[in-house]
Amino acid sequence: MENKIKVIVDLNIYPLEAIYGAAYVFVDKAYIFLDSKEEEKVEINFRAKEGTDFSTLEKIEGEFMNELLNYTLRLKLSETNKKIREYVVEQALFSALGREEGILKNNEEKFEFEDDPLGIAIPWEDKYGKK
Amino acid sequence: MEIKFNKKLYPESAIKLAIEAYAALAEFALVPDEKYFLVSLKNIDPEIESIIIDEFSNYVLSQVKYAD
Numbered sequence: 001m002e003n004k005i006k007v008i009v010d011l012n013i014y015p016l017e018a019i020y021g022a023a024y025v026f027v028d029k030a031y032i033f034l035d036s037k038e039e040e041k042v043e044i045n046f047r048a049k050e051g052t053d054f055s056t057l058e059k060i061e062g063e064f065m066n067e068l069l070n071y072t073l074r075l076k077l078s079e080t081n082k083k084i085r086e087y088v089v090e091q092a093l094f095s096a097l098g099r100e101e102g103i104l105k106n107n108e109e110k111f112e113f114e115d116d117p118l119g120i121a122i123p124w125e126d127k128y129g130k131k
Numbered sequence: 132m133e134i135k136f137n138k139k140l141y142p143e144s145a146i147k148l149a150i151e152a153y154a155a156l157a158e159f160a161l162v163p164d165e166k167y168f169l170v171s172l173k174n175i176d177p178e179i180e181s182i183i184i185d186e187f188s189n190y191v192l193s194q195v196k197y198a199d
Binding site for chain 2: 020023024027031034035036042047
């Protein structure tokens with residue numbers, strides 16, 4: 001028996017991004033080749049690497065399908081939570097910006113433009129004396 | 132030897148990245164047709180002749196995430 005397995009998946013169930021993601025995880029375990037002969041369907045061809053028998057290839061194919069499901073779920077969750085995630089990041093950035101503006105504002109209120117709190121406007125000779 | 136990469140599944144940039152990486156092992160030519168990118172291989176390093184197609188195809192797949 002040739003060490004090959006072909007699986008056909010429906011893109012309406014498993015997005016292409018998930019297929020790429022799962023394939024990336026398994027390229028070191030088996031040879032994976034993609035093709036598409038029907039609309040919305042992708043053929044995933046597994047071929048055993050040297051030293052891999054058919055039962056191991058079947059196991060790899062099973063694990064691949066689990067990984068594919070895992071990726072699909074993650075992509076769907078990521079899509080569902082996109083708005084919330086954007087909102088949280090927006091709030092975090094906004095509050096950080098507000099705080100920095102507050103610090104700047106406080107400093108602006110404390111010092112006049114002629115003030116020299118760090119003493120950088122004092123000439124060297126006045127500060128340390130002549131050599 | 133020839134490999135047919137489906138245009139709907141394999142971005143051209145991923146194939147080009149793989150050709151660059153494998154350039155020392157064979158001579159590659161990339162020709163697109165209506166549905167496929169046809170990659171032909173010549174003067175293959177004899178040591179890897181039996182596996183180069185599968186290894187190259189895997190490498191192309193791994194480069195998809197870096198493709199434009």
